[in-house]
Amino acid sequence: MVAVLQYSFRAYIPGSLDPGGFTFDNFIALLKPLYARVFLDTVWICFLTALFTLVVGYPLAYALVFASNVAVKSFILVTVVTPLFLGEVVRTYSWIIVLGNNGFINSMLLKLGLIDSPVQFMFTQFGVVVALVHVTLPVMVIMLAAALSHIDRDYQKAAESLGAGPIRTFLTVTLPLSGPGIVAGVTTAFAWTFSAFATPQLIGGGRVNMVSNLVYQLGFASFNFPFAASLCVAGLALTFVTLWLLRLAARPIEKVGLH
C-alpha cells in the first residue's frame, strides 16, 4: 500500500532525471519569455478567480448559515454542492453554451437590441475566469460556511446589545472571526484553479494558456515528457510558494479568528 503511494511521489521527480541523464536544461528553458508568460498568466488567473470567488461566495455562505428557514437552507446547500460533483467537463461545456457567440447571453442581448454583434466571451481571459469562479465557488462556500457556523452567536448579540448597527457588527465581529475560513477558502480556490485543465483548454481555446495546458501540449503533442515534468515540478513549487506567502500574509487574521 505504501509502495503505491511512494511510487506516485517518485513519479513527480523524474522530470529532472530524464533519459539522457541528469540535467538542469529543462528548468533553464522555463525562463524563456514564452513559458514565463504562461506562468505569470496562470498566477494572475488564479489570483483573479480566488478573489472573485471570495466576493461571490461570502454572501452565499452567510445566507446558508444564518437562514432560519430549513427549506431555504437545504435548497441553497444542494444548489451549491451539486456543481461540485458534476465534474469539470460538464460545467465547462455548459459555460461554452452560455458564453459562445451563438450562446445564451449573446442571443439574449441581441434579441433585446442591446448589442449589434455578438460580444466575444470565448477565448478570453474574462470567459475563463467566469467559468473558473463557477468551478471553485462550491468549495469556497463550504469552507466559509464551516467557519461562519462555528462563530459563537453570543459575540454578535453582545455587539448588537452594545449598540453596534448590523454593518458595524458584521465588519468588527463576524468578518474578522471568519478569517480562518477566508484564508482556507482562498488558498483552496487558488490551488484548484491552478489545477484546472478543461476550463482553460476549452474556453481558452489555445489563446488563454495555463500551466496545465502547456504540460498537456508538451506531453501529447511534442512528447517532451521530461520538459513537461519539469514544468509540473516548477508549477508545484510555485503553488507552494504562493500558498506559503498567502498563509504568511494571513497569519494576523488567523490569530484574530482564534481569539
Add this chain to the structure above:
Amino acid sequence: MPRSPFQRFLRIVGVLVVLAILGFLILPAVVVTLAAFNDRAILSFPPQQWSWRWFAKAIEYEDFRAGFRNGAIVTIWASSIALLIGATFAFALDRYRFPFKQLIETILVSPLVIPHFTVGLGFLILAAELGMARGFLVVIVCHVVLVLPFVLRSVYVSLRNIDPRYELAAASLGASPGRVLVTITLPLLLPGLVSGWLFAAILSFNEFTASLFVTSQRTQTLPVAMYNYVREYADPSMAALSVMYIVATALLLTFANAFLGLGKVLNVERSH
C-alpha cells in the same frame, strides 16, 4: 427583535444578492437544459421546437456507452480499494503512535494540493518506466491515490466521533480485540465508511484531468469521452448527456441530504 427600516432595507438587498448568486450558479444548468431539448443541431435561444432526440442520440453513442462502462469499472475498483486503504490508515493514525506518523499523514493527503495534471503525468511516466501498458490498472491506481484523502478524512472524522467507552466496555466484558473491532467499532463506523465510499465513487467517476493523461482509447472514462466529443462535434447530444448528469447528481444529493444530513457531513451546520 425590533427592526429599523434600515435593517429591513439591508435584508432585502441581502436576499437580492443571494438570489443573484444562486442564479449565477444555476444559469449554466438551465441553459444546457434548454439547448438539450432544442430540435435543431445549431444553438439558438430560445429554441423553436422541442424534442427528445438528442437524448436518444447521446444514449446510443458508442463512445459514451463505453465511457460509462469503463468509468463504472474504474470507479468501483478505485473507490473500494481506496476505502480499504483509507480506513486502515485512518484507524492506524487515530489509534496508534508510530514513527513518521506525521510524514505518512502528509503524504496521504498531499494529492489534495498537487494538481491533477501533475498526478496524471506522474503516473503516465511511471507506467512507461515500468513498461506497463496503459490498461485499467494504471487508471485505477491513479484514481485510488486521488480519492484517498477524501476517504481518509471521512473515516477519520467518524472514528473521532465514536465514544471510546463502548470499546472499553466490550473489552472489559472479555471481548477479544478482534471481536471488539467487528461487533463494536465497524458497525459504529458504517455511516462514515458508506459516505466515504460514495464520495470517492462520485469523485472518481467525474475525474477528468488525470484520467486524460492515463487513459487510452480503450480505457477512456466518461468525462474523457465527453471532452473528446466536445472538441470534435457541436451538436446538442453533449447537452443532453449533461442534463442527465445534472439530474442524476442533484437527485443523489437531495436524497443524501434528506437521509444522511449533508450539512453534518460537510461540517456547515451551526453547532448551537
